[in-house]
Amino acid sequence: MVKKTYPFSAIVGQEEMKKALLLNIVMPSLGGVLIQGEKGTAKSTTVRAAAELLPAMRAVAGCACRCDPAAPEFFCDDCRRKAAAGARMEEESVPMRVVELPVSATEDRVVGTLDIEAAIRHGRKEFEAGILAEANRSILYVDEINLLDDHIVDILLDSAAMGVNTVEREGISYAHPARFVLVGTMNPEEGDIRPQLLDRFALSVTVTGEREAKDRIEVVKRRIAYEQDAEDFAASYEEQQEALRERIERARSLLKSVAVADRILEKAAHISLALGVDGHRADITLIKAAMANAAFSGRTEVAKEDMKAVSRLVLAHRLRRRPFEEGEVDWSAVDDVLA
Amino acid sequence: MKYPRYPFAAVVGQEQAKKALLLALVNPRMGGLLISGKRGTAKSVLVRAAAPFTPTGSLVELPLGATDDMVFGSLDVDAALRDGERRLRHGLLHRAAHTLLYMDEVNLLREEVLKSVLESASAGMFSLERDGVSAVEEISCIPVGTMDPAEGVLSPALLDSFGMFAAMDDVEETEQRAEIARRVLAFERAPEAFCRAYALQETELQQKAARAREMLPAVEVSHAILHLAAQYAARALCVGNRAEIYLVEAARALAALAGRIYVMPQDIEEAALFVLAHRMSRKKEQCEESSRRQREPQEPQAESQEESEDEANDAAEDERPDDNLTRDAMGGESKEQEADTGEAQEEAAQTDEERTSPADGDSGSEDRDETHSIETVMARLSLLRKAVCGRKGKSGRRAIVQLDVPAGRPWRTSLPRSGRRIDLAFAATLRAAAPYQRQRHGDQAIVIRAEDLRVWIRARRAAANILFLVDASGSMGAKERMKMVKGAVLALLREAYQKRDRVGLIAFRRTSAETLLPMTRSVELAEKELRSLPTGGKTPLAEGLAAALKMMDELARKEGAETVLVLVTDGRTNVPAAGKAKEEALRAAEEIARRDAHCIVLDTEKNFPKVGLAPEIAQRMHAGYATLERLCAEGVLEAVRRFRALGNGSA
Numbered sequence: 001m002v003k004k005t006y007p008f009s010a011i012v013g014q015e016e017m018k019k020a021l022l023l024n025i026v027m028p029s030l031g032g033v034l035i036q037g038e039k040g041t042a043k044s045t046t047v048r049a050a051a052e053l054l055p056a057m058r059a060v061a062g063c064a065c066r067c068d069p070a071a072p073e074f075f076c077d078d079c080r081r082k083a084a085a086g087a088r089m090e091e092e093s094v095p096m097r098v099v100e101l102p103v104s105a106t107e108d109r110v111v112g113t114l115d116i117e118a119a120i121r122h123g124r125k126e127f128e129a130g131i132l133a134e135a136n137r138s139i140l141y142v143d144e145i146n147l148l149d150d151h152i153v154d155i156l157l158d159s160a161a162m163g164v165n166t167v168e169r170e171g172i173s174y175a176h177p178a179r180f181v182l183v184g185t186m187n188p189e190e191g192d193i194r195p196q197l198l199d200r201f202a203l204s205v206t207v208t209g210e211r212e213a214k215d216r217i218e219v220v221k222r223r224i225a226y227e228q229d230a231e232d233f234a235a236s237y238e239e240q241q242e243a244l245r246e247r248i249e250r251a252r253s254l255l256k257s258v259a260v261a262d263r264i265l266e267k268a269a270h271i272s273l274a275l276g277v278d279g280h281r282a283d284i285t286l287i288k289a290a291m292a293n294a295a296f297s298g299r300t301e302v303a304k305e306d307m308k309a310v311s312r313l314v315l316a317h318r319l320r321r322r323p324f325e326e327g328e329v330d331w332s333a334v335d336d337v338l339a
Numbered sequence: 340m341k342y343p344r345y346p347f348a349a350v351v352g353q354e355q356a357k358k359a360l361l362l363a364l365v366n367p368r369m370g371g372l373l374i375s376g377k378r379g380t381a382k383s384v385l386v387r388a389a390a391p392f393t394p395t396g397s398l399v400e401l402p403l404g405a406t407d408d409m410v411f412g413s414l415d416v417d418a419a420l421r422d423g424e425r426r427l428r429h430g431l432l433h434r435a436a437h438t439l440l441y442m443d444e445v446n447l448l449r450e451e452v453l454k455s456v457l458e459s460a461s462a463g464m465f466s467l468e469r470d471g472v473s474a475v476e477e478i479s480c481i482p483v484g485t486m487d488p489a490e491g492v493l494s495p496a497l498l499d500s501f502g503m504f505a506a507m508d509d510v511e512e513t514e515q516r517a518e519i520a521r522r523v524l525a526f527e528r529a530p531e532a533f534c535r536a537y538a539l540q541e542t543e544l545q546q547k548a549a550r551a552r553e554m555l556p557a558v559e560v561s562h563a564i565l566h567l568a569a570q571y572a573a574r575a576l577c578v579g580n581r582a583e584i585y586l587v588e589a590a591r592a593l594a595a596l597a598g599r600i601y602v603m604p605q606d607i608e609e610a611a612l613f614v615l616a617h618r619m620s621r622k623k624e625q626c627e628e629s630s631r632r633q634r635e636p637q638e639p640q641a642e643s644q645e646e647s648e649d650e651a652n653d654a655a656e657d658e659r660p661d662d663n664l665t666r667d668a669m670g671g672e673s674k675e676q677e678a679d680t681g682e683a684q685e686e687a688a689q690t691d692e693e694r695t696s697p698a699d700g701d702s703g704s705e706d707r708d709e710t711h712s713i714e715t716v717m718a719r720l721s722l723l724r725k726a727v728c729g730r731k732g733k734s735g736r737r738a739i740v741q742l743d744v745p746a747g748r749p750w751r752t753s754l755p756r757s758g759r760r761i762d763l764a765f766a767a768t769l770r771a772a773a774p775y776q777r778q779r780h781g782d783q784a785i786v787i788r789a790e791d792l793r794v795w796i797r798a799r800r801a802a803a804n805i806l807f808l809v810d811a812s813g814s815m816g817a818k819e820r821m822k823m824v825k826g827a828v829l830a831l832l833r834e835a836y837q838k839r840d841r842v843g844l845i846a847f848r849r850t851s852a853e854t855l856l857p858m859t860r861s862v863e864l865a866e867k868e869l870r871s872l873p874t875g876g877k878t879p880l881a882e883g884l885a886a887a888l889k890m891m892d893e894l895a896r897k898e899g900a901e902t903v904l905v906l907v908t909d910g911r912t913n914v915p916a917a918g919k920a921k922e923e924a925l926r927a928a929e930e931i932a933r934r935d936a937h938c939i940v941l942d943t944e945k946n947f948p949k950v951g952l953a954p955e956i957a958q959r960m961h962a963g964y965a966t967l968e969r970l971c972a973e974g975v976l977e978a979v980r981r982f983r984a985l986g987n988g989s990a
């Protein structure tokens with residue numbers, strides 16, 4: 001029997017990390033989160049726990065990429081062919097999920113490949129879906145993302161940028177949507193992450209172990225309770241979990257009507273200029289994250305507070321690191337604009 | 340797959356890049372386009388948005404992980420199975436007929452793939468010999484690449500293969516930035532409605548491009564224009580004749596876009612910005628820099644004189660056939676200078692005459708304008724040049740590729756070698772077996788025999804271990820030395836993400852050597868470990884070298900990667916029994932010389948004449964030797980780069 005996952009609501013502290021994940025669940029188009037921190041800071045536990053909160057969605061029945069029946073423009077090649085042939089598209093309700101990409105994964109498993117058995121036994125060329133197909137419309141979780149092989153990173157970058165995985169190998173050519181929420185965790189002491197990949201993450205958080213003795217004790221207490229009886233432990237948090245799920249659901253439906261005033265757009269531009277970040281991704285992400293934050297708070301108008309609440313998450317990894325420079329980031333420029 | 344695309348007309352600003360893309364679309368004989376810009380400046384959005392303006396209405400993308408058979412084509416397995424025939428299955432290059440072949444992050448593409456793609460595109464064909472297929476493919480694609488220069492730059496030869504260059508930058512104006520964010524959000528919320536709002540502008544652009552394409556064959560180029568193009572190319576010290584050809588072709592496209600069937604001097608002027616920026620010779624840049632340093636800024640005329648002299652000399656050395664042209668240009672400049680400074684009017688008139696005669700009888704005053712505009716264009720070009728080179732101090736060298744490693748990107752396939760683990764390349768195996776299937780019969784659809792087996796040869800970027808060995812003893816300048824090396828270590832690590840180099844640091848002082856930073860790729864760890872740097876005490880050089888030797892041996896056993904040892908010392912031993920210590924140090928150095936590593940000695944001694952040991956150590960260690968006059972991290976980096984480039988030979 002598979003052990004019950006540690007409930008998200010039972011994680012002590014780590015508010016920034018939780019917020020970053022929740023914002024991405026509310027707005028999957030936000031662009032993912034990179035979680036940095038030392039070992040034993042509940043990084044993986046939190047990401048896996050988030051799976052329990054994920055909402056259900058409509059998908060084409062039997063489709064490996066779980067294509068959205070309401071968005072035929074994003075169909076995979078199979079669904080496209082079916083739709084073109086006039087077949088009725090059966091629907092089913094599936095939960096959004098957390099798909100893991102292990103560091104040791106080989107390229108063919110990631111992008112998908114030729115189905116070897118079908119080829120030899122029946123002489124047929126068939127596409128065997130890979131992890132990118134599974135991760136479509138879900139969370140793609142890469143633990144120790146900084147240790148990923150360069151060529152796998154290239155593949156991730158390509159599909160993250162395009163939202164499509166185009167397979168052109170082993171004599172097959174196949175395209176399917178790969179629109180996933182990229183969640184990576186890493187321990188920066190084990191090596192850096194490539195800057196292009198870093199830039200793809202909408203948000204980043206740095207987690208540290210809880211410092212207060214009181215909290216540390218609580219962490220241990222809950223862990224022991226969970227180890228003793230996972231079912232029972234999970235059940236005791238079910239009420240909180242349900243409340244959180246409802247809040248996410250509400251936020252997701254509210255998101256469509258969240259408005260952004262011109263002065264908010266200008267503030268975002270001011271902040272990017274003040275910090276001298278590269279390109280325009282920072283402005284756009286700052287606003288999108290603020291929208292998700294507003295929706296999560298039950299509001300339909302983005303306020304300065306929303307921007308403030310997400311500014312660290314959006315900007316921390318976008319500040320330029322110059323070669324001979326060290327030390328803490330000065331946030332006063334951001335706070336001045338938002339004051 | 341056709342997803343809703345962000346419309347070209349909705350991209351705010353970036354007029355240079357937009358124009359360049361249109362030119363590439365109008366005139367396919369221009370060697371394509373390279374767009375360079377920081378991340379998040381809508382480079383790839385813009386290129387993808389240009390798809391509707393291509394003759395085919397779509398573009399073909401070449402992904403980073405593309406294998407050779409995917410790009411160039413390979414055996415058609417279906418045909419082989421069905422008919423036992425060896426037929427070609429076309430690759431991406433062929434499928435990109437009459438349209439853009441888009442390469443995102445083109446600077447991260449494997450260099451030899453990029454090279455053959457660009458060569459084939461410019462030749463309009465390539466020949467294929469693989470999997471028993473032999474074919475000559477005619478192609479007509481327009482290569483377009485985008486890159487972020489911070490991730491590494493292209494070699495000059497590859498740069499030169501792109502016809503045009505355009506730089507993209509952030510929009511710095513608040514309102515425009517807000518507008519960008521507003522449009523992107525509106526697009527994400529309702530892509531189709533957003534596209535509809537721009538449909539009219541898009542159609543207009545599409546028609547404009549189509550009309551220009553139609554008109555292009557009729558656009559004529561006068562002799563004077565050809566002459567002007569040559570003059571520009573010579574002035575920018577471009578190597579070879581590609582520059583002139585692309586200049587003229589770009590100018591023709593500009594004329595066609597403007598609805599003219601003749602090329603005007605302004606067209607050449609505008610084309611120069613796209614065509615010359617990335618192929619201006621480095622020499623030229625250096626000349627400009629040095630003259631700027633030597634002269635006061637208020638003497639621009641003198642500067643241009645200096646340059647034109649340099650230029651004439653260069654041209655005489657490099658390109659004799661162009662000598663006349665260059666001198667011609669020089670005449671023009673010196674004329675301008677003299678006329679402006681009001682000296683020797685007569686001579687000016689004389690040069691003026693010489694100058695005008697070959698230029699199809701333009702009048703003197705127009706000629707002056709022309710010369711003036713060349714200078715303006717050249718000044719703008721040297722600004723653009725920065726966008727080509729990326730940030731200052733980046734090395735242009737790309738990481739070396741290590742072949743035949745167990746993990747890594749599949750590179751190409753080959754026959755298996757005995758005694759090796761079989762890393763089966765299934766499709767290649769299938770391709771090898773396919774033509775024989777009609778003769779072979781078995782209980783499966785496909786019969787594969789041992790002789791069909793093909794394996795992958797994999798490749799990955801070669802990483803190096805860079806080990807610093809630093810003298811932290813009480814001799815003069817130890818603190819400075821340590822600080823400088825720390826700066827260099829951090830900078831190397833921050834630069835190394837692409838090369839995946841690892842850096843370590845051993846310091847020696849008092850009686851022993853201490854590993855301050857084990858080999859690592861992590862900037863964070865380096866910052867943490869190098870927070871405090873102990874200095875002072877005696878100089879146990881021999882112990883330091885021994886510790887380095889030990890670590891080098893460990894690395895060689897574990898990784899087999901290239902190791903670079905950088906010894907930073909002033910070479911002065913202040914250990915009492917100096918004679919013995921010296922002998923030991925020299926012996927250790929000789930031992931290191933026997934290892935398969937690359938050594939560099941950086942001498943920080945300030946005395947003159949030098950009394951330290953560093954030169955002798957370097958000699959015994961078979962190391963590169965350099966003195967650092969100024970103690971700065973940049974100096975260390977520069978020396979490391981220089982020696983590595985020498986050592987690798989192939990740089």
